[in-house]
Amino acid sequence: MILLALGVMIFARAGVAQEARPAAGAPDARIVVVRAQWLIDGTADKPRHNMEVVIRGERIAEVRPANSQALPAAAHVIDLGAATLLPGLIDAHTHIFLQGEDPAAGGYDVQLLKYPASYRAARAVVSARRALEQGFTSIRDVETEGAGYGDVGIKRAINEGIIPGPRMWVSTLSISSTGGYPLEGYAPEITVPKGSQLIDGPVEARKAAREQLDKGADWIKVYMTHRSWVDAQGALISQPTLTVEELRAIVDETHGWGKKVACHAYNGPGLQRALDGGCDSIEHGLEITDAQIAQMLKQGTWYVPTLQVYYTDWDPADTDAGKRDRKRVAVHGVSFGKALHAGVKIAFGTDVGGFKWSEPIAQEFSREVEFGMTPMQAIQSATSRAAELLGKRGELGVVAPGAYADLIAVPGDPLADVSVLKTVQFVMKDGVVFKSLTSELSSMSERAP
Numbered sequence: 310m311i312l313l314a315l316g317v318m319i320f321a322r323a324g325v326a327q328e329a330r331p332a333a334g335a336p337d338a339r340i341v342v343v344r345a346q347w348l349i350d351g352t353a354d355k356p357r358h359n360m361e362v363v364i365r366g367e368r369i370a371e372v373r374p375a376n377s378q379a380l381p382a383a384a385h386v387i388d389l390g391a392a393t394l395l396p397g398l399i400d401a402h403t404h405i406f407l408q409g410e411d412p413a414a415g416g417y418d419v420q421l422l423k424y425p426a427s428y429r430a431a432r433a434v435v436s437a438r439r440a441l442e443q444g445f446t447s448i449r450d451v452e453t454e455g456a457g458y459g460d461v462g463i464k465r466a467i468n469e470g471i472i473p474g475p476r477m478w479v480s481t482l483s484i485s486s487t488g489g490y491p492l493e494g495y496a497p498e499i500t501v502p503k504g505s506q507l508i509d510g511p512v513e514a515r516k517a518a519r520e521q522l523d524k525g526a527d528w529i530k531v532y533m534t535h536r537s538w539v540d541a542q543g544a545l546i547s548q549p550t551l552t553v554e555e556l557r558a559i560v561d562e563t564h565g566w567g568k569k570v571a572c573h574a575y576n577g578p579g580l581q582r583a584l585d586g587g588c589d590s591i592e593h594g595l596e597i598t599d600a601q602i603a604q605m606l607k608q609g610t611w612y613v614p615t616l617q618v619y620y621t622d623w624d625p626a627d628t629d630a631g632k633r634d635r636k637r638v639a640v641h642g643v644s645f646g647k648a649l650h651a652g653v654k655i656a657f658g659t660d661v662g663g664f665k666w667s668e669p670i671a672q673e674f675s676r677e678v679e680f681g682m683t684p685m686q687a688i689q690s691a692t693s694r695a696a697e698l699l700g701k702r703g704e705l706g707v708v709a710p711g712a713y714a715d716l717i718a719v720p721g722d723p724l725a726d727v728s729v730l731k732t733v734q735f736v737m738k739d740g741v742v743f744k745s746l747t748s749e750l751s752s753m754s755e756r757a758p
């Protein structure tokens with residue numbers, strides 16, 4: 310692929326407007342054709358040259374060589390010129406209710422102690438919009454960090470077209486055990502809010518899962534490790550939280566509802582319990598042994614590594630926290646490389662919210678490549694692979710007939726430099742243009758549907 314700038318693009322924001330969604334059930338004969346010099350479809354090994362995507366309503370009808378067939382008179386053509394067209398991206402590990410709070414500004418705790426729920430919801434609306442602006446048309450949001458069931462309402466508002474945002478899979482409160490989640494460090498006489506629903510025993514564990522599923526959780530998020538530190542021998546140690554019996558109760562209940570369990574697990578006994586208890590996805594997985602990789606392969610467990618977030622906000626090197634911060638990244642890249650090589654299913658996730666939503670979510674792609682993925686594998690981890698994790702194979706993360714018309718475009722060649730995915734210039738979700746930095750697209754999105 311030749312690295313070319315998008316000739317027709319101008320940096321105007323006029324195209325950022327949402328067209329009205331057709332009424333539910335109404336026939337939608339609107340035909341849009343999107344053309345670009347290059348297409349990366351999310352599953353094929355190689356890009357295709359000069360293709361066009363024919364969209365009817367919210368779905369892709371056809372993918373074919375550009376100008377190969379006459380178009381109906383009513384068709385609207387969007388020509389993206391030298392751009393590379395891709396499926397809408399998927400971030401499988403986000404927190405729209407976190408804002409990468411500066412520790413000096415109160416960090417995590419201030420959000421639970423001082424911010425009204427409405428203030429946090431307002432900021433979450435902006436986070437959701439930021440995801441879509443950056444080309445992430447789907448996210449799995451893995452808990453609200455003390456903001457209750459706020460994610461259920463944000464998801465509904467997006468689905469009803471009230472606010473712009475990605476498709477969301479939400480996990481509401483999350484589950485950990487007593488002593489297994491902040492807020493911490495306050496006087497023992499004071500009851501402070503917790504960022505997770507804390508349980509003890511299989512009965513409470515199952516009840517928490519039932520409550521969260523009843524109130525709208527699409528996934529259940531469980532914390533299987535909590536604090537971590539470096540011991541005298543230089544090893545990374547992580548405090549385990551739930552027992553295998555507690556986790557099994559959650560997994561059994563959740564699978565009964567046809568839903569899945571995402572487990573935060575760094576390493577050690579907590580990670581082992583996560584695997585023995587039947588977690589569907591391991592989040593972070595900083596240090597995974599060869600035996601654990603073999604167990605993940607056998608059980609079909611997903612790995613959502615979130616590499617980049619551990620490179621931010623390190624404490625000084627001579628402090629305990631600073632040693633831990635450096636040890637985490639030292640083992641993480643190695644685990645990622647081993648899991649990749651062994652064929653573990655890997656989906657793209659970033660923990661955005663742990664860092665600010667104003668930073669590029671796509672910076673994770675460069676870390677995936679640094680630790681062994683080809684650029685195409687990295688792209689597929691955020692498209693077809695992540696769609697498979699979400700149970701949406703063939704419908705999301707792919708540019709193919711029958712899939713939702715979630716498309717993005719970037720200037721240049723992401724296979725030569727994955728960092729161009731940080732500069733998404735065109736975003737379509739459900740066949741509706743959300744963002745376009747081209748003059749031709751501005752006129753399209755201003756057009757009445």
Ligand SMILES: [Zn+2]
Binds near residue numbers: 402404451660
């Ligand atoms: Zn997270």
